[in-house]
Amino acid sequence: MALGFCIGVALLLSLWSRAETAGIPDGVLRMECHDRYFMIAVDLSFTGDEPHFEAVGETGAYAITQQYAAQCGYSINVHPLPGHVELRASYFSCQTQNKDDEMFTFNFNLNVTQEGKEVTYPLQDKTCSPSVPWSPREVTCETNYMEVSVRSEVTCPIWNKEG
Structure with missing residues (x-):
């Protein structure tokens, strides 16, 4: 009985995750985690x-303007030759849920004009996780x-004042 319940929940969750991208044909959308950004x-x-893309966070949806x-x-970036538009989001971008600098969850809307x-x-x-550990200092340059x-990792010493 418990196995049947688990299978039912798994099926429901798989259908629910497909419903979130309902209306987008297969092969049109690609989402990938990279070392320091989500694409x-x-x-x-x-x-x-x-x-147009919107970043969705706990306080609402925000249009990603320039x-x-x-x-x-x-x-x-729009890439006419491959024929796609690409959104890159830093792991530390606004509206991204960050758990201990190890798990980053992204949520976006895609807005298009049809008919x-x-x-x-x-x-x-x-949800993405870095494939390599964070360095003590990192610089990321985007367009x-x-x-x-x-x-x-250095902590400040606590000074003991005796008076």
């Missing part, structure tokens, strides 16, 4: 000329922003 690539034949992207660790109407497709959440992170 979404969407075929331009599906998105049309002006696709200014927001530069401030928050996102870059969007003259704006259509929003919620994309399935994706529109730069990140610098410094980690120090």
